[in-house]
Amino acid sequence: MTFASHYSYWVTIVLMVAGLYIVIARGNLVKKLVGLSIFQTSVYLLYIAPGKLIGGTAPIVAEGFRVYSNPLPHVLILTAIVVGVATLALGLAIVVRVREAYGSIEEDEILAADRDGEGGA
Amino acid sequence: MRRFLVLRVVGKLLIPFMLVFAFYVLFHGDFGPGGGFQAGVIAAAVVIFYGLIFGLPAVRRMVPDAIVETMVGLGVLLYAGVGVAGLVFGGNYLDYFVLGSDPVSGQHRGIFWIEMGVAITVSGVMLKIFYMFAGRGRSLEGE
Amino acid sequence: MAVTVFAIVLQRNLFSVVVLAGIYSFLMATVLVALDAVDVAMTEASVGAGISTVLLLGALYLCGGEEAKPMARPWLPLAVAAVIIGALVYGTLGLPAFSDPSAPIHVHVVPRYLNEALKETGVPNVVTAVLASYRGYDTLGEVMVVFTAGAGVIALLRRARKRVDEARQ
Amino acid sequence: MTLAHLPALVVVVPLITAPVTLILRRPAAAWALATGACAFSFIAALLLVAEVAAHGTISYHMGSWAPPWGIEYRVDILNAFVLVLVSAVAAVAMPYAWRSVAAELPRDQVYLFYTMYCLCVAGLLGMTITGDAFNLFVFMEIASLSSYVLIALGRDRRALLAAFQYLILGTIGATFFVIGVGLLYLITGTLNLADMATRLVSVQGSRPELAALAFITVGVSLKLALFPLHLWLPNAYAYAPSVVTAFLAATATKVSVYVLLRFYFSIFGVQLVGGMLPMPEVLLGLSLIAIVTASLVALWQTDLKRLLAYSSVAQIGYITLGLSMVSRDGLTASVVHLFNHGITKGALFLLVGGIALRAGRPGFERLRGLGRSMPVTSLGIVIAGLSLIGVPGTAGFISKWYLVLGAIELGRWWLAAFVVATSLIAVAYVWRFVEAAYLSEPGGQTPAPGEPPPIMLIPAWLMVAACVYFGFDTSFSVGTARDAAALMLGVSP
Numbered sequence: 001m002t003f004a005s006h007y008s009y010w011v012t013i014v015l016m017v018a019g020l021y022i023v024i025a026r027g028n029l030v031k032k033l034v035g036l037s038i039f040q041t042s043v044y045l046l047y048i049a050p051g052k053l054i055g056g057t058a059p060i061v062a063e064g065f066r067v068y069s070n071p072l073p074h075v076l077i078l079t080a081i082v083v084g085v086a087t088l089a090l091g092l093a094i095v096v097r098v099r100e101a102y103g104s105i106e107e108d109e110i111l112a113a114d115r116d117g118e119g120g121a
Numbered sequence: 122m123r124r125f126l127v128l129r130v131v132g133k134l135l136i137p138f139m140l141v142f143a144f145y146v147l148f149h150g151d152f153g154p155g156g157g158f159q160a161g162v163i164a165a166a167v168v169i170f171y172g173l174i175f176g177l178p179a180v181r182r183m184v185p186d187a188i189v190e191t192m193v194g195l196g197v198l199l200y201a202g203v204g205v206a207g208l209v210f211g212g213n214y215l216d217y218f219v220l221g222s223d224p225v226s227g228q229h230r231g232i233f234w235i236e237m238g239v240a241i242t243v244s245g246v247m248l249k250i251f252y253m254f255a256g257r258g259r260s261l262e263g264e
Numbered sequence: 265m266a267v268t269v270f271a272i273v274l275q276r277n278l279f280s281v282v283v284l285a286g287i288y289s290f291l292m293a294t295v296l297v298a299l300d301a302v303d304v305a306m307t308e309a310s311v312g313a314g315i316s317t318v319l320l321l322g323a324l325y326l327c328g329g330e331e332a333k334p335m336a337r338p339w340l341p342l343a344v345a346a347v348i349i350g351a352l353v354y355g356t357l358g359l360p361a362f363s364d365p366s367a368p369i370h371v372h373v374v375p376r377y378l379n380e381a382l383k384e385t386g387v388p389n390v391v392t393a394v395l396a397s398y399r400g401y402d403t404l405g406e407v408m409v410v411f412t413a414g415a416g417v418i419a420l421l422r423r424a425r426k427r428v429d430e431a432r433q
Numbered sequence: 434m435t436l437a438h439l440p441a442l443v444v445v446v447p448l449i450t451a452p453v454t455l456i457l458r459r460p461a462a463a464w465a466l467a468t469g470a471c472a473f474s475f476i477a478a479l480l481l482v483a484e485v486a487a488h489g490t491i492s493y494h495m496g497s498w499a500p501p502w503g504i505e506y507r508v509d510i511l512n513a514f515v516l517v518l519v520s521a522v523a524a525v526a527m528p529y530a531w532r533s534v535a536a537e538l539p540r541d542q543v544y545l546f547y548t549m550y551c552l553c554v555a556g557l558l559g560m561t562i563t564g565d566a567f568n569l570f571v572f573m574e575i576a577s578l579s580s581y582v583l584i585a586l587g588r589d590r591r592a593l594l595a596a597f598q599y600l601i602l603g604t605i606g607a608t609f610f611v612i613g614v615g616l617l618y619l620i621t622g623t624l625n626l627a628d629m630a631t632r633l634v635s636v637q638g639s640r641p642e643l644a645a646l647a648f649i650t651v652g653v654s655l656k657l658a659l660f661p662l663h664l665w666l667p668n669a670y671a672y673a674p675s676v677v678t679a680f681l682a683a684t685a686t687k688v689s690v691y692v693l694l695r696f697y698f699s700i701f702g703v704q705l706v707g708g709m710l711p712m713p714e715v716l717l718g719l720s721l722i723a724i725v726t727a728s729l730v731a732l733w734q735t736d737l738k739r740l741l742a743y744s745s746v747a748q749i750g751y752i753t754l755g756l757s758m759v760s761r762d763g764l765t766a767s768v769v770h771l772f773n774h775g776i777t778k779g780a781l782f783l784l785v786g787g788i789a790l791r792a793g794r795p796g797f798e799r800l801r802g803l804g805r806s807m808p809v810t811s812l813g814i815v816i817a818g819l820s821l822i823g824v825p826g827t828a829g830f831i832s833k834w835y836l837v838l839g840a841i842e843l844g845r846w847w848l849a850a851f852v853v854a855t856s857l858i859a860v861a862y863v864w865r866f867v868e869a870a871y872l873s874e875p876g877g878q879t880p881a882p883g884e885p886p887p888i889m890l891i892p893a894w895l896m897v898a899a900c901v902y903f904g905f906d907t908s909f910s911v912g913t914a915r916d917a918a919a920l921m922l923g924v925s926p
Contacts, residue, residue, distance in 0.1 A: 009356040016352070016612075017345045023601060024341035030278055030323060032601055034285050037316065040608055041292055044304070046615050052299045053365055059300070059378065059390040060152070069300035070374050071390040072624075075399055076567050077304050078391075079406045080611065082158065083574045085311045085319075086413035087604050089250050090578055092323040093420045094585055094597045096257060099327045101590035110594055156303070156392055158406075162310045169318070193414045194452035200404055201449045204441075207496070214441035215400045215496040228385040232396040235403070242407050246414030247315060253421040254322035352612075355644020359619050372622030372632070373501050401495040401504045405559070405571035408448060412552050412575055415455055416582035419545040 012049070015042035027107040029098065033091045040084040047073040047080075125174075132174040139167045147240050157236035161243025168244075169251050177255050189248050196242025203234045282320040289313040303391045436480070440493040440506040443477040443516065444562060444572075446470050447523075448555040454548045460535075463544040467551050468527040474558060475524040478516040482913070485513045492564070500564065501625035507564030511768070511917035515561045515691045518772050522683040522779050522896075523554045529783055529892040530676045532885070536790050537588055537674045546586060546674075552579040553680070557688045566614045566624045569692065570607065573656075576688075577603045580681055584673040589794075592672035599665040602655055606662075609652030616645035617700075630700050637705060646710065649696050657689035659753060660723030663746045670742035675786025678738065682745055683779035687771045690752055694767070698921035703759060716757035721851065723750030728858035732865070737788070737795040740862055741781055744821065747859075748774045751852075755836055762839035764918035765911065770832035772910050773820070773903060777829055780817040780896030784810050787885035787893060792878075800866065802875030806882040809890060811870045813897045818863035820900040823856050828903040831911060 019042060022035025051070030059071035095105055102110045147160035172180035207216035217231025218224045289312030296305035360367035381393040395403055450470040454463035485491060485508055493506040508516075534546050556576025563569050581603070585596035618624055620641045621632040636642060651662075658666040666686075670678050697706045706712050724747045731743035752774070755767030785795050787810050792799045804811045820827035833852055840848035884890060903910050 009352075009359065013349055013352045013356070017349055020348065020605070021341050021345050023605065024344060028278070029597060030320065030327065031281060034281055034320070036601060036604055037285070037312075038288065039605070041289070041308075041312065043608060043611055043615065044292070044308070045295070046612065047618075048296060048299050048301050048304065050360065050367065050369060050619055051301070053370070057300060058302045060302075060388055068378055068390070070369055071377055071394055072369070072374055073618075074301045074304050074391045075394045075402070076624075077301070078158065078307055078395060079402055079567070079571060081304070081307050081311050082406050083409050083571070085315055086409045086574075086578060087600065088316055089319055089413045090416050090420075090581060091597065091600050092319055093250075093253070093417045094581070094593055094600065096254070096323055096326050097420055097585070098593045098597060101593055105327050114591060114594070152388055156395065159303075159306055159310060162307075162315060166310075166314065190418070190458075191456055193411060193418075194456040197407055197411045197452040198449065198456075200407055201445065201452075204404065204445065205449075208438055208441075213494055213497045214438065214445060215404070217397060217400075218497060224384070225386040228387070228397055231400075232385065232387060232392070235396055235400065239403065239407050242414075243410055246410050249414050250319065250417050251322075253417050254319070254326070257326055257421060351644050351647055355616055355641045355647075358640030358642075359616070368620055368622035368632070369618065370622070373624075374622070376502055397496060398498050398502050399504055399567075402565075402568050402571055404448075405568065405575060408451075408552065408555075408575050409571065409578060411452060412549070412578045412582075415451075415545060415548050415552075416578060419542055419549065419582055420585055422541065422545075 009046070009049070012042050012045040015045070029095045029105045029107065030092075033088055033095070036091070037084055037088055040080065040087075044077045044080060047077050128174055132170065136167055136171060139170070140164065143167065143240075147236060157239030158243055160236075161240040161245075162247060164240065165244040165247035165251070168248055172251070172255070177252075181252070184248065186249075186252060189245050189252065192241050192245030193249055194242075196238040196240070196245060199238035199241065200235050203231055203238070207231075278324055279321075282317060282324065285320070286313045286317040289316065303389075436484075438493075439477050439481055439484075440491060440508055440562060441495070443474050443481065443520070444506075444555055444559045446473050446477075447551045447558070451548045451551040451555065454544055454551065458544055460540070460543040460547075463547040464527075464531055467547040468524075470551060471520065471524040471527050471554060474520040474554065475517075478513065478520040478558075481508055482510075482513040482517055484508075485510050486913075486916075501623045501628040504568050505564040505625055505627075506562050507627065508562060509917075510913060510920055511694065512561045512691065514768065514772065514913045514917055515688060516558060518687060518775050519554070519557050519561065519684045522680060522775060523550075525892045525895055526676050526680050526779070526783065527892075529679075529786070529889045532889050533676050533786055533790060534674065538586060542586065546583070549579045549582050549586075550676075550680075552576075553583060557684055560688050561691060564626050566617065566626055566629065568624075570611055570614065573607055573610070573692075576685065577607065577656075580677075580685060583677040583681075584669050586677070587672040587674050589672045591668065595665070595668035595672050599669045602662070602665045606652045606655030609648045609655070611652075613645040613648035613652060616641045616648065620645075626695070626700060630702070633700065633702070637702070642701070642705070643710065646696075646701055646705070646712075650693070650712070653689050653693045653696070657686045657693065658746055658749055660719050660727065660746060660750065663723070663727070663749075666746060667739055667742040670745065670782075671736065671739045675782065675789050678742075679779050679782035679786060682742075682782050683775040686745070686749055687775050690749070690756075690767075690771055694756065694764075694921060697756070698764075703922055706759070713757045713759050716753050720750040720754040720757060723747060724754070724855050725858075728855060728862065731862045732858070735796055737785055737797065737800065737866065738782075740865070741778065741785065744859070744862060745774075745778060747855075748778070748821070751832070751836060754852075755832075755839060758839045758843060759922075760839055760842060761915070761918050761922060762835055762842050764921055765914045766832055766835035766839055768914035768917050769835060769910055772914070773828035773832045773900075776896050776899045776903070777817050777820045780893060780900055781814060781821070783889070783893035783896060784813045784817065787889050788880075790885050790889070791883065792880040796878075797865065797869050798876060799878045799880065800869040801873040802879050803870040806875065806879055807884055809884050809894075813894055814866060814870075815863075816897050817900050818866060820904065822859040822863055826901070826904050828900045828910070830904055831907055835911075 019035045019039030023032050051073040059068040099105050143160045143163040204215040210219040212219040217228045220230045221227030293305040293309040381390045385393045385397050387393040447470040450466050491508040495504040556572045559572030581596050581600045621629050623629050655662045727743045727746035731740045734740040752767050752770050755763045788795045820829035823829040823833035836852050837849045
C-alpha cells in the first residue's frame with residue numbers, strides 16, 4: 001500500500017474534483033459544460049488505468065505477445081465517451097436556446113430575469 | 122473563404138483520401154484500433170471540412186438535410202434489425218451465431234452490419250448537429 | 265494535464281477555456297495510449313479534441329465569449345470537493361495496486377475474452393469483439409444515446425429557428 | 434417463440450419505434466406507432482409478471498452469450514412489478530398525448546416528441562429489466578437525455594433553464610453512479626449484478642465497497658430527487674409539457690428508487706446496508722426532513738403544478754422512509770407506495786394538463802370556481818387528492834397503512850404518529866384546491882365552462898379509477914410487493 005502503487009488513482013481524483021468544482025462554482029453555462037466533460041473524462045482513467053499490465057500490449061491478439069491489457073474497461077469507456085459527447089451536444093443546444101430566450105448565459109442574470117418577469121414570459 | 126484557391130484545391134484533393142481513410146477505419150476495426158464509431162466521426166468530419174471550405178449552402182446541396190435525417194434513423198434501425206434477424210433465425214436477440222452457415226461466419230456477418238449501422242448513425246448525427254449549429258448562426262446574423 | 269485543468273478553472277475567457285479543453289483531451293489521449301487503450305485513445309482524440317471543440321466553438325460563436333466574475337462565496341463547492349476527495353481516497357486505498365496481475369479484474373471474466381475471442385468470433389481485436397458481440401447490446405444502447413442526442417438537437421433547434429423566422433415577419 | 438423473447442421485446446419494441454417515427458416524419462403515424470409500442474410493452478410486462486409469479490426468475494441472454502460474459506436481462510418479481518407500472522403509465526398517457534401535445538407543441542415538432550417519448554419509455558424499461566451494471570448506466574442515459582429534451586420542449590422559456598439544471602445534476606448523478614460501479618468492478622472483476630453480489634461476499638465491508646455504496650447512493654439520490662438533492666425537480670415538473678410531467682412524475686423517480694432498492698438489497702446485501710453502516714438512520718433523517726419541508730413548501734405555491742411537484746418530493750420521502758426500516762413491512766410499504774404514488778401522481782398531472790389546455794398555466798387565481806366550470810376534472814382531482822393524503826378507500830391509504838405497521842413493528846410509535854401527522858399537511862395542500870375550485874366565486878381568469886376532450890379525460894379517469902380500485906383490491910399491488918420485499922430480504926414469502 002505505497003504511494004506509488006496508487007498514483008494513478010490520485011491523478012484521477014484531482015481531475016475529477018477540479019471538474020466538479022467548475023460545475024458547481026461557476027455560473028457560466030458553457031463553462032459548466034466544460035467542467036462536466038472534464039469530470040466525466042476523469043472517470044475514464046479510473047476504469048482504464050487499473051486495466052494496464054506493465055509489459056502488456058494493446059488487446060489485439062497477435063503472434064509473439066502473451067500479456068495483454070484488460071479490454072473490458074476499454075469497451076466500457078468507449079461507450080462512456082460517446083455518452084459524454086452526446087450530453088455535451090444536447091447541453092450546448094439547450095444553452096443556445098437559453099441564450100436566445102434570455103440574451104445571457106450567466107446563471108445569475110437568467111435567474112434575475114425570471115424574477116423580474118414572473119408570470120410574464 | 123471562397124477566394125482561397127490553395128485551400129479549395131488542396132481540399133478537393135484531400136477529401137477523397139479522407140473518405141477512403143474512413144472506410145479503412147470501418148473495415149479494419151476487426152484487426153486494429155477503429156470501428157464504426159470512429160469511422161462515422163471521420164466521415165462526418167470530411168463533410169464538415171468540405172462545408173468549411175465551400176460554405177454551408179454547397180455542402181447542403183451535396184448532402185441534403187433529408188438524407189442526413191434519414192441516416193440518423195437508418196443506422197439505428199440497421200443495428201436493431203440485426204438483432205431482430207437473430208430472433209427470426211431462431212436465436213436470442215442480437216444473436217449472431219445463427220446468421221451464417223457456421224458460428225464464426227455468423228459472428229462476422231453480424232459484427233460487420235452492426236458496425237455499419239453505428240457508422241451511419243454517428244456520421245448522420247454529427248452532420249446534423251453541425252448543420253443545426255451552423256444554420257443557427259446564419260439566421261441570427263440575419264436579425 | 266493537471267496544469268491544463270487548473271488553467272481552465274482560472275481562465276475566464278471562454279475561447280481559451282475551449283482551446284485548453286481541447287489540449288486536455290489530447291493529453292488524455294496520449295495517456296490512454298500509454299495505458300494500451302488504443303481504441304479509446306483514438307476515440308478520445310477525435311471526439312474530445314475534435315467534435316467537442318467544434319461544438320463548443322460553434323456554441324460560443326452563437327453565445328459570446330466572456331465569463332462574468334466567479335461566484336463570491338466558493339465555500340460550498342469547496343466543501344463538496346473536499347468530501348468527495350475524502351470518499352475517493354478512502355475507497356481507492358483498498359483497491360489493488362497498479363498493474364497487479366492478480367487483481368480481480370484480470371482473473372475473472374476477462375480471460376475468456378482474451379483466450380477465446382479469436383476462436384469464437386474470428387476477430388483479433390478483442391476490444392471490437394467485446395464491443396460488437398459479447399456486449400453488443402451495450403453498443404446498441406450507445407448508438408441509441410447518439411441517436412437521442414441527434415434527434416434531441418433537431419427537436420430543440422429546429423423549432424426556435426422557426427420562431428426567429430416568425431419574429432422577422 | 435415470442436413468449437421466450439418477451440424480456441428483450443418489452444424494451445426493444447419501443448426502442449425500434451423511435452427511429453421509425455423519426456424517418457416517417459408524420460405526426461399521426463408517429464403517434465399511432467408509439468401508442469402501439471407502449472401498448473405492446475404493457476401487455477408484455479403483464480405477461481412477464483404472470484410468468485415470474487408462476488415460474489420464478491427469468492434470465493435472458495443477449496446475443497446468446499452466457500453471463501457474466503454477455504449481458505443478461507433478469508426479471509424477478511420486483512422489477513416485473515416496476516415494469517408494469519412504467520409501461521402502464523406510458524400506455525395510458527399515449528391517447529391523452531394526441532390532443533395535449535398537438536395543443537402545446539408546434540406542429541413540426543410533434544413527431545419528434547413521440548420519438549423522444551419512445552426513447553424515454555425504452556430507457557426506463559431497460560434500466561428496470563437489465564441485470565448488468567453498465568448496461569443500466571447506458572439505458573439510464575437514454576432515459577435521461579430524452580427526458581431533458583422532453584422537458585425543454587415546454588412552452589415557457591423557464592423550461593429551458595429547468596432542463597439545463599436537470600441535465601447538469603442528472604449527469605453528475607449518472608457519473609457518480611459510474612464511479613460507484615467502477616469501484617465495484619475493480620474489486621469484483623464483473624459487471625453482472627448477480628455475479629457481483631456473489632463475489633462481493635468475500636470482500637464484504639472493504640473500503641472500496643463502502644465508497645461504492647456511498648457514490649451509488651448519492652448518484653441515484655440525485656436522480657430520484659431525495660431531499661436535499663431535489664432542487665431540479667420542481668422546475669422541471671412545472672414547466673415541462675403536461676404529458677411529460679405526468680409520465681416522468683409517475684415513472685422516472687420510481688425507476689430510480691427501484692435501482693436503489695436493487696443495489697441495496699440484491700448487491701450490497703442487508704447485512705452491509707443495515708448492519709455496518711448508518712445508512713438506515715441517514716435515510717430516515719433525510720426522509721423525515723423531506724416530508725416535512727417539501728409538504729410545507731408545497732403549501733405556499735401559487736401554481737397547482739408546482740404544488741404537486743413539491744408534494745412529489747415529500748411522497749418520495751415516504752418511499753425512502755419505508756426503505757430505511759429495512760423490514761418486511763417497511764419494504765412492502767416502499768414498493769406499494771412506489772406503485773400507488775405513481776398512479777396517483779399520474780392521474781393528478783393528467784387532470785391538471787386538462788386544465789392547462791383550457792386555461793393555460795394552472796395558477797390558483799385561474800382555478801377559482803373550477804368545480805362549476807369543469808366539474809368532471811375537478812372531481813377527479815379531489816379523488817386523486819384523497820389518495821395523495823391517504824384517506825381509507827384509496828390506494829394512498831394502503832401504502833400509509835403498511836408504513837404505520839412497519840413503524841409499530843419496530844416499536845417506533847413516534848414514527849407512526851409522524852406519518853399520520855404529516856398526512857394532515859397533505860390535507861392542507863389538497864384543501865387549497867378544494868377551496869379554490871368549490872368555495873370561491875369564479876374570478877375574471879376562470880376558464881369558460883367546458884371539459885377537455887374525452888380522449889384526454891378518459892385516460893386521466895382510468896388512472897383515478899385505478900387509485901380507488903387499488904384501495905380496495907390489494908391482491909395485485911400488495912401481494913406482489915410482499916413477495917418482492919421477501920425476495921429483497923432473502924426470506925421465503
